[in-house]
Amino acid sequence: MSTKHILTTTFVLATSFLVYSCGGEGDKKEETTTAEAPASMVEEEPAANDKGYGKFQNVELTNPLDEGMIAAGKKVYDVKCGACHKLNDEKLVGPGWLGVTERRKPEWIMNFVTNVDEMLEKDPEAQAMLEVCMVRMPNQNLSDEEARSVLEFMRQNDMQKQ
């Protein structure tokens, strides 16, 4: 998160708190703030963060791949992901998965599949994909363990096809 972003957020939070606590009486500063054209839901100058937004900041990768996790990840894929993501590089509803582990950090992937709404709100890469796909990725309610298994399955998919 850039300093500018933090500052903006703090300012917005502070002013909205003021408006709230004033019970609508309001002074002119707030009126000016609220009278501005509504901002797009999409952040204009998002901060770059290649790990995305969410609780995963340090994912340790296995070497070699964990077969148990791959199998579990495939099971999750078949039920919750396969309707929209192919395993090659073709876009169906969402992008094909081939190469995803090279394009994205493991943390970014884990954050995106477990924390879709915040990612779509803040992460520029996720937002760019939304503009391509035009369908918000559903939050498929994956547990941390399931998300990690899916990541392992993606890594295996990438290695297999190279």
Place this chain on the structure above:
Amino acid sequence: MKKLLMYTVLGAGALATLQGCKMKSTESVVTGNAAAKTYVAPGQYDEFYNFVSGGFNGQVSVYGLPSGRLLKIIPVFSVFPENGYGYSEETKPMLNTTAGNIPWDDQHHLTISLTNGEQDGRWLFANANNTPRVARIDLTSFKTVEILQLPNSAGNHSSPYLTENTEYVIAGTRFSVPLGEGDVPISSFKENFKSTVSFISIDKEHGNMNIAFQVVLPGMDLDLSRGGKGPSHDWFFFSTYNTEQAHTLLEVQASEKDKDFIVAMNWKKIEEYVKSGKGKKVNVEYAHNHFNEETQHAESKIENEVLVLDHSELKDMIYMIPCPKSPHGCDVDPTGQYIVGSGKLAALIPVFSFDKLTKAIAAKDFEGEYYGIPVMKYESVLHGEVKKPGLGPLHTEFDGKGFGYTSMFLSSEIVKWNIETLEVVDRVPTYYSIGHLCIPGGDTKKPWGKYVIAYNKITKDRYLPTGPELAQAAQLYDISGDKMELILDYPTVGEPHYAQGISASVIKDKSVKLYDIAKNKHKYVTMGEKEAKVVRTGNRVDVYMTAIRSHLAPDNIEGVYVGDEVYFHVTNLEQDWDIPHGFAIKNNPNAELLIMPGETVTLKFVPQKPGMYPFYCTDFCSALHQEMQGYLRVSPKGSNVPLKFGIGETAPGVAAK
């Protein structure tokens, strides 16, 4: 409106008088900051859930208070094409009865499950008046999960009311009927007609209902009832009318006696008597329908036996308390000490004392017998009378601060009175002709005591006119001060009778958001789009279909013939809150489906003509919702179009890359 006829004779005069008086205008009764008290800002939650019976729509509606916003309609006893209840294969068995599938009923009373006399917010019980049944609604999913038909019953009006720990749901009959074969002369009412009370036991953990036993009483109309509380825990009280035992022109003939009765029944003693092996098993037939949340499928079972006890064998367990003028409400105050009878045609409200009742029973202070049941002396059990409360008292709720609030149908008002001193302390007009009223928790040991809601029978000029048929009118009053204050009018759907209110905090955090697809044990679940398929077995075609933003798979199906029985088993693969998908197919004489995340629901379609049948998602789900569509090709019977199906590159006729 149903009560109207009953009052026509007496009411005509009274109403004329009322209309002659100058009614207060809305402006004069709305005082203070009513708007601020009912305004729930965008994004904010209401403080209370208000579960309101749907009357002639057969459903239960859920409002938020104090805003009066309609949050949901829960389908219970009537089909609901807008979400497929009663139309989907999974829910059809819920409406099964021994008389076949019945798509409608009349839903009057509701009660939220209790623990130690306080609302626990686990289940909501609802009665069906016409074809006697009791339903249980799960308050985590807001779904009807069980419906139990009641044998030996007609006009299941005195129902469903609870004992203090939800040991039993009690259901009494309005119409007396002959037990067993009903083919007897109507004029043989006195010999052959009986009223019955069903004691439905409730499984503590899962809430499952079972008829534990039925008590047979002399022929009369059981109107309403309440369980005791605290000191009166072991007792149940029923109001009665038509103890004259008329079978025609009840309007006149059932109002001949000056007093009918409140039946006081010691259910604890009856329960012990049953446990000692007494009672007679009787062959009957009744449907017991249960929605299995794991398989997501309802099953209807026909049960064959019920344990019956005649009042004549229940010595020292049942007593009659004389109560003036065809009592309607029979309400027990939060302390469990006072029982309030509301004689519909009385000009006073009698309040009975439980202490006096037990003392009089011990002293055998009886004035006589009614079919062998001891009748108490009115004065011996009376705590006192509320004098000149208004006209046509119907129901009483309590605020937990020592006051009763009684609805007055004929004089269109709520009257607040002191339970100890029996003095009227306040009254407010209602618009118009109030029936039931509800204080959240106002029938329990612990009322929330902030609001009272009036459910009015007549609407007239309260809203913009909408032709002859108008929405029903509810009114919200703030009762936190000494004076009741009208703060909101809100229209309601169906025809509300009784309602329940409960603090949102008890329920809201337990609300189910979605179904875990990993736990979906539906027989026809499709676990992922890869499993989507179409299977033909003779003329039955099972479509295993998945739905996820924004496509249905398969979306091209060919090789289905006229007369085939096509079952669309649609599994919603979404695992996010508030992402249902819908399903509908052209020319299906049925309904649509709404499928919640992780659920599988089945719609049956029997095409009658060859042609192209588009199907699509009916619940706006995404930017590409409008693209969420497909085709079913139906060919003439006997043609040789092969069964093919797919989506995208697997669709029939599309070459794979």
